[in-house]
Amino acid sequence: MSLKTVSRWFVLGLSVAALSACARENPLEVTIDHCPAVAVMGDMGTFTRIKGDSDLAKDIEYTATLSRVDTECSQEEQVATKVSFDISVLAGPANKDRSVTVDYFVLTLKDNYSLISKKTYSVTLTFDRSGRASKRQTIDHLVPTIDQAREYDYEILLALNLTPNEVMRNIKR
Known part of the structure; x- marks a missing residue:
């Protein structure tokens, strides 16, 4: 065999080895995840509290926002989900006031329409010198059996706890 032929076989062998290494991660492999979807409800993730019925900037008491939603989920005999998020407030x-109490709630839905639970929470935030405050919140969610998680689609929704008038004001803005 000539040196040229050996070189070609060597390059071909390296190419096959490289391609076989890529084949270990199948891009078409389907992974089934039974963890609940987590989201902030559309018009209820940010809210500006205004003094009275005014729409003037000088009458803004604070703006609260839910953000940076992270989830950790383990799927074994049960499906355990830890949801962490920030509640931030701008005075x-x-x-x-030096502080403000913000109410929020967590909904659990089954198959996108059946309400399983609603829990309401309060958090008090103290403003720094720049008029900002933020706290990380964590909630735990548990689907008791993996069979339930396989049978139904669960969803966790986070929202600021607003009155009907506050929701309408949020939608209009």
């Missing part, structure tokens, strides 16, 4: 010109 407005009408705010004279």
